Amino acid sequence: MATRARRTQRRRQVLSREQIIDTAIELLDAGGAGGLTVRALTERLATGSGAIYYHVGTRDELLDTATETVIAAALATEPARAPATPENEIRVVALGLFDAIAEHQWLATRLAVQLTRNPWGPVTVGIFEKIGRQVRALGVPQAVWFVAASTLVHYILGAVSQTRIDGYTSGVETDEDREKFLEAASMAWQELDPADYPFMHAISGQMREHDDREQFLAGIALILDGITNLR
Amino acid sequence: MATRARRTQRRRQVLSREQIIDTAIELLDAGGAGGLTVRALTERLATGSGAIYYHVGTRDELLDTATETVIAAALATEPARAPATPENEIRVVALGLFDAIAEHQWLATRLAVQLTRNPWGPVTVGIFEKIGRQVRALGVPQAVWFVAASTLVHYILGAVSQTRIDGYTSGVETDEDREKFLEAASMAWQELDPADYPFMHAISGQMREHDDREQFLAGIALILDGITNLR
DNA sequence: ACCTGAACACCGTTCAAGT
DNA sequence: ACCTGAACACCGTTCAAGT
Numbered sequence: 001m002a003t004r005a006r007r008t009q010r011r012r013q014v015l016s017r018e019q020i021i022d023t024a025i026e027l028l029d030a031g032g033a034g035g036l037t038v039r040a041l042t043e044r045l046a047t048g049s050g051a052i053y054y055h056v057g058t059r060d061e062l063l064d065t066a067t068e069t070v071i072a073a074a075l076a077t078e079p080a081r082a083p084a085t086p087e088n089e090i091r092v093v094a095l096g097l098f099d100a101i102a103e104h105q106w107l108a109t110r111l112a113v114q115l116t117r118n119p120w121g122p123v124t125v126g127i128f129e130k131i132g133r134q135v136r137a138l139g140v141p142q143a144v145w146f147v148a149a150s151t152l153v154h155y156i157l158g159a160v161s162q163t164r165i166d167g168y169t170s171g172v173e174t175d176e177d178r179e180k181f182l183e184a185a186s187m188a189w190q191e192l193d194p195a196d197y198p199f200m201h202a203i204s205g206q207m208r209e210h211d212d213r214e215q216f217l218a219g220i221a222l223i224l225d226g227i228t229n230l231r
Numbered sequence: 232m233a234t235r236a237r238r239t240q241r242r243r244q245v246l247s248r249e250q251i252i253d254t255a256i257e258l259l260d261a262g263g264a265g266g267l268t269v270r271a272l273t274e275r276l277a278t279g280s281g282a283i284y285y286h287v288g289t290r291d292e293l294l295d296t297a298t299e300t301v302i303a304a305a306l307a308t309e310p311a312r313a314p315a316t317p318e319n320e321i322r323v324v325a326l327g328l329f330d331a332i333a334e335h336q337w338l339a340t341r342l343a344v345q346l347t348r349n350p351w352g353p354v355t356v357g358i359f360e361k362i363g364r365q366v367r368a369l370g371v372p373q374a375v376w377f378v379a380a381s382t383l384v385h386y387i388l389g390a391v392s393q394t395r396i397d398g399y400t401s402g403v404e405t406d407e408d409r410e411k412f413l414e415a416a417s418m419a420w421q422e423l424d425p426a427d428y429p430f431m432h433a434i435s436g437q438m439r440e441h442d443d444r445e446q447f448l449a450g451i452a453l454i455l456d457g458i459t460n461l462r
Numbered sequence: 463a464c465c466t467g468a469a470c471a472c473c474g475t476t477c478a479a480g481t
Numbered sequence: 482a483c484c485t486g487a488a489c490a491c492c493g494t495t496c497a498a499g500t
Contacts, residue, residue, distance in 0.1 A: 013464060038493060048466040049494075055464090059493065112343030115393045120416045124393070125423070125431060132430030146437045149430075151386065151450035158389020159381075162346045162355070185351045192356070199363030199380075200356060206377045219382035226457030244483060269474060279485040280475075286483090290474065 015047055017055045024056075024066050028106045036063070064121075067110050071123050074100035075130055086137040087224055093130050094156050094220055098213065101160050108161045115157065128153055138224075140231050148227045155223055159216050183208065246278055248286045255287075255297050259337045267294070298341050302354050305331035306361055317368040318455055324361050325387050325451055329444065332391050339392045346388065359384055369455075371462050379458045386454055390447050414439065 023044050027036045038049050038059055045051075056062045074096045082088045101107045114123060132149040140148055189197075189204035254275050258267045269280050269290055276282075287293045305327045313319045332338045345354060363380040371379055420428075420435035 015465080037491085039491085042467095050467075050496080051465050053494070108347040109344050112347070112392055113340050116339040116343070119393045120419065125420075125428070129428050129430050132434070136430060136433075142433075145430075146434050146441070147446065147449045147453060149434075150390075150446065151453050154389035154393060154450060155382065155386045155454075156389070157393065158385035158387070161343055161392070162350045162385060162388065188351065189356075197356070197360050199360050199367060199376075202367075202373075203363070203377050203380075210377070215378065215381065218378045219385060222378060222382050222457040222461070223386075223454060224457075225460050226453040226455075229456050229460065230453070246484080268472085270472085273486095281477080281486075282484050284475070 015045065015051055015055060020045065020052060020056050021062070021065055021069055024062055025070065025104070028066060029104055032106050033063070033110065063110060064114060067107065067114055068122055070100055070104055070107060071097070071111075072126060075126055086134040089134045089137075090131060090152065090224070091217060091220060093127070093134075094160075094216070095213070097127070097156060097160050098163065098216060101163065108163070111157065112161050124153070127156070131156075135227070138227060140227060144227075144230045148230065151227075152220070152223055155219060159219060163212050163216070246276065246282055246286060251276065251283060251287050252293070252296055252300055255293055256301065256335070259297060260335055263337050264294070264340065294341060295345060298338065298345055299353055301331055301335055301338060302328070302342075303357065306357055317365040320365045320368075321362060321383065321455070322448060322451060324358070324365075325391075325447070326444070328358070328387060328391050329394065329447060332394065339394070342388065343392050355384070358387070362387075366458070369458060371458060375458075375461045379461065382458075383451070383454055386450060390450060394443050394447070 020041065023041060024036055027040055027044070036059070038052055041052055042049050052062070056065060075093065077096060078092070101111075111123070114121065128149060131152050132145065135145055135148045135152070138148075186204050186207035189200045189207065192200055194201040251272065254272060255267055258271055258275070267290070269283055272283055273280050283293070287296060306324065308327060309323070332342075342354070345352065359380060362383050363376065366376055366379045366383070369379075417435050417438035420431045420438065423431055425432040
């Protein structure tokens, strides 16, 4: 029963690393990357700026940590409804990331920043490992594991970074907003000079009736098909 | 011969929009995104900050413009060595972007930022149009043009963003640096607990003998294969 | 060990004023 | 029309000092 205050440790610690990270994510969700300032953090947590640096380091390091936290959570959730084929598992991972970005819009940009700066950091490694295992389960020869996995990962990260929900207003997205956005994009395409942009013009119609999620999965299916052809 | 100073226009204009953009790109190449400050620009151009805003607007807008300029140049160059099959044309576009990022390292991050904020801006449209035409030339049915093109574009942008050359020191990259980097990454993988990261562990060997460019093209080949299977 | 908060250096942007 | 540059508001980070 030595559980009583060991030594005369003053035990004033009232601020935790986790608490700071959670608050940071809240600020990011509410105001994007610009919403996370050291001052906003200290205000919300009723503390001084030094405390932040003591617990989590630089603002940039905090941003890294926040990203890793959210991604790890996204990779950890396992719905496991559909039969557990490798193809389905890959889809689950991909959609998990997709949804994480829909929920935390700042992730799209920050993910890109982070991958550029440190391509083989914990984020990529985590995603790569999850995808890679399923690639192996697909039964393709070991010699092509790397190409197969990296093509999938690159596609997923590329697609997911470019899937924006609502950039500026940084709030909840209504279906109306979304429709207006697609409408506007589709119209912008049609206004392009058909002589200069024949292709864009030709497919502008497919824009209005286009579902991001569905399109995203169609791309994965296409790549999976290419992979199994490697066998 | 009305070429003589028309009217008594004072003609003090000595600073051009183009000049500012070029200098901005120089600063970016030399010091990354952090190297482009309004103050550094005014110093190099021997002018006041107001002049910058007058010609190119906000720092953020200048960054957009610089990106568009570099990307447009990358898409414009046509080597045209190999026979002009659609597959080869797609490879040329992809490698053009790859090389542009190798030359202007800040592009990787900025591209991602820009695509997230405005997914259907001039940059994406330009790339999409170029890729799309070749997809059409591939002879796949119109119904799948969009999936085919967007899968390629997403892969290319994802892969190219994650291909880093040398992030921090922001200088020229020596082969030695590169080898050290790959060596370090490969070793980091092997140090991962094989129980937690069996896949990464299994392919860590392929890392050392891996050529970014080759790998990039292998991914494209894989996707092209998937696309032609749609026929 | 944990935290405070004033101080510092450095940002982007504006705008009255000049030519 | 084109440009100057002081002024402003707002950053991230440090660090001596407190408990």
